[in-house]
Amino acid sequence: MLPDLDPVVVHHLVNTLGWRDLRPMQHAAITPVRGGLDTLLLAPTAGGKTEAALFPLLSRMSEQRWTGTSVLYLAPLKALLNNLQPRVEQYAGWLGRRAAVWHGDVSTSRRRAVLFERPDILLTTPESLESMLVSTKVDHRLFFAGLHAVVVDEVHAFAGDDRGWHLLAVLERLTRVAGRPLQRIGLSATVGNPGELLTWLQGSGAGGRPAEVVAPDAVEVADRPPPGDIELDYVGSLANAATVIAGLHAGEKRLVFCESRQTVEELGQLLREKGVTTFLSHASLSADERRRAEQAFSEARDCVIVSTSTLELGIDVGDLDRVIQIDAPATVASFLQRLGRTGRRPGSNRNCLFLALDGEALAEAAALLLLWSRGWVEPVTAPPEPRHIVAQQVLALCLQEHRIGDQLWAQAWNGLHPFEESGRPIVRHLIEHGYLDQDSGMLFIGPAAEERFGRRHFMEMTAVFTGPPEFTVLLGRNELGRVDPSLLTEKVRGERRLLLGGRSWRVTYIDWRRRRCFVEPADGGGRARWSGGGWAYLSFELIRAVREVLLGTDPPVRLTRRAVERLARERAEKLHLVHPGGTLIVREGEGDLRWWTWAGFRANATLTATLSEVVDPVERFDDCSIRLREDLTPQAWRKLTADANDRLCLPEIDEKALGGLKFSAALPERLAAATLAARLASLDRAAVVLSEPTRFVST
Template structure:
């Protein structure tokens, strides 16, 4: 054992945990963390990242005699925090220290205990952390006065969307509250740009604080498992997938990933009908339902749990034998996370069986496995121009401090762009619209903010995302989960039946005012649906890999006979849509003209906005192609697109789309529209596409 850990920690590693040594990543993490450096620790799922961060932090805590709440442990999911709490409490207890959890599901009495006892390690989410900063019941300056370090688990899950901007902004405000620079330690699965991710995590300290990426095991993450352990199959329907799952791997514990909640529900019901012991997990099931399922699954052997990406992160569901994927995850990074759920037992290896339901899904899965086999993983990049988060942060700062100088508010984020001078037009708009009041050179919360965000102690302001309205489903007093309201409003003959938790329920009463729906068990016929479920943009690299597959490339995995046969059919069907030397413009027999760019949604959105003179005004584009005007000729195409690389522009945004941008009402419409347009654009990939030869074909 390394001598630079506290002797008590070393004693318990050997005698309590029975460890002979640390893993390479855990050993490599000790010097930078003991040396107060910022760090990014990379390892696969169950790679010991939590221990790699905490053991040197606990050693510093003992050596330097930290007092009060000195370490924050942040994670994106409350369930992950609940899962980690016993483990972290155990480690802290070795040194007579305490850990506690704080989030929206923690009872009032437990929160009072946390405030009174000030645990050494606090496990929370960024949203709950901000709630503490703005709460009138928390003396945040006293509570965080002794803070020294922040650990951000699954940091890649934050960085790729607006929760990442929110996290960075809250950490900057927390730095000012604590009155010292806080050490930042990120824990992540494999990403394509670890150095950039660490720089992002450092926030305003990037370039001025020492930092290190710790990733000695990364090569092992991307290396392929033994031949045959990754298998690609085609089954044609969800019912067939259930038959395959029910017939394979009897006596083993299987985790099945689906890309939508509706698919989880339907597959769960199909498996139960076949007598398979089945559990479900997705975001619209109640906390108690998910917890019961995950606990029962972790303790069982011959069973299946069907899940969305909720079980992709580090929640422990016990020792798995198999991972099965319905269709394909949207990214290589997700596949690596899911693959890392298996192979934890000595003598076992990582494995995954893909069961694809149609030809497009089969092509996408083969393409994703091609990228994985090349060792490629998506870079994690923060979404550009988060003006709506700037508006939210200014309002939250005014709640936290009550009154803020109208010239000094920019200091709260320590110079972190874009929470600085560039935000002044946003602050002017907040004042003009009544979200902020201004008096005597001070800013404070105005009546419009009270009206729009003030419910439940401004909880709406601290939550960066708002999901679509859903109805809570109850059987008796027990909450089952939430459903899309359209299931309660559409016309039906006979009983109205829902599918939730893999079981059918008959609706007995609907409380429209309180958005509650009461049910009782039914013998079948239930339906599941959620708005916006199961669809996401496909990126440039995945689209280009799909083109490679259609051109004949096979991933180096086991491919079943029926998958190979179906893939051959798809290649024959789409042979005219791909060319190895560039893009293809195809005029179909019905006269439709479509440009097959294989460039991804964002690049196609950019090209569509730029080429208004040649793009069909009605049905415009998708991930793979752009529909062009029917009367376009090859000559006109060459003339109208000759200078396109020099005039690429941002995509157009319908104002109706602003509903999906939380806090858009706190922005001028032009700035909210500009934010969405920047996020829809891919100028670099669009420029690459227009530089490629485009061939006209007539079928």
């Protein structure tokens, strides 16, 4: 039975879309969304979340006669917005309303049209939204005067990093511009803490505005398929992975996820050499290259697309048959997103084939599947102490308003912590170092901000991440993508060749000043490399699950004979490093004393800082263990750790690491270091480890 929506919307649901009814989550969303509640809509990938938000919003738009740009639809990726635009335009058109997209790839003429016609629904990113607020070409008070609601797609992808803090701060400023509270609707895949995520999305309205989590489709975690749909295999090398992929599932569409851009490139080349129709997608390919690959893949049949997490979110690449995972993603949530790309056809099941390249990756994949089988998903938490985002926001506010009162600036964020009075030391630093000028009780942009962030109309100000410097690769006038500079500076014999887009290219000319290199096709021999990315801190829960696997627990999925044999070997090799009842300090040979905590990177960083007297000063720690001084005795250890839980401290931060924190230059160095230290630490997990018994073992 179709629900109580605007009659025109109901008519088109039946006659245009051919729907007999809505899904349970879409039904459940109507009352809170139409009622103006802040809402979190939780459903697996392809669960109809966009429609669950837009159908009642369009009904409300018609009923209350909203005018001008009244709904913002925010997403983390421009490609996702492009993908959604035709659907949203169709739905808006049912009621004689309009939708438009605005982001960095939209032409100047199309932007002028958006400003002139003011669409009812604007699809954009938080960064582009802020660029509208600070632009001298946009009358933001007029443009956003009719704004009532904001939809945040893939909200979990924002909340876990600094883009989330940036999003919240921009929404608070936008609330003041619109002159009314804005309804906030988040769309999310399954997360471990939906209530907390919705409270986070409410920002300054948390506790004061009614809110509701809608998740009837997520009762069974991410709609898990039967265990038989998941298979874990060990292949030993990327070349072997290519052989397996080329030999399996002929005639089907396969999406292969890799954990680094370099692996995507190398696997893409290997598959093409085997005659497999292959497309690639990753962040260092140009937008045009990615778009062409994704379109060609969606229209093809017997083919493979190899991708990093760029295709993890809800971009539609057609009707997939298979998902294949090289090694393992860093989180269960990421796996759920990828798994949800399959099983969309009636009668088909969600599926994923894991291909592990080594024993360590095999154990990590097994551990991740163990957590998944238990219904555990990581909670999404905002990174602590976003002081650098406070600095960025104060500067952006000065650009937006031209000048602000030196006692009134904190009002712009409606009391949202930490964008209020607690940020005053940061504002004082900005003034003292010339990022802000002060005159007659007013603050405005200073010369240091102009010099540091003023290029291209302060475009650098709207992005909260610092990316490594890369060279643009051009074939004639066509941009192929970007590569790491080291590929252009290292010594090579003969021709310098690059691997990009799964193809080899010969470098013909390098424009060092403009950071561009020109190429032409080559027969082979290209190399791919990027600094940064492709690696994430593994959590306490995942590493503890690895320990369970090494102690003999198998996930309830299908393991190939190769996986069983390699896992048995991995267990035999590491059996002396694991114990179910506590941690081990293992001395191997004459030296190399190592504490096997199985606690994850952040907990080990915290323990290393807390017990610095006995930690090896050179080779220190990783996800699983901490290297200790060779002369440590059990007696000294017991004495040192007796009160360690009472003196847990934050990790030390290398000065070089501050460069990776964008806008850290606009902070006092001690505050920048404190921000990074808080983000590297895990005090509660470190305390768990210290509370466990520890045994000394010699091998």
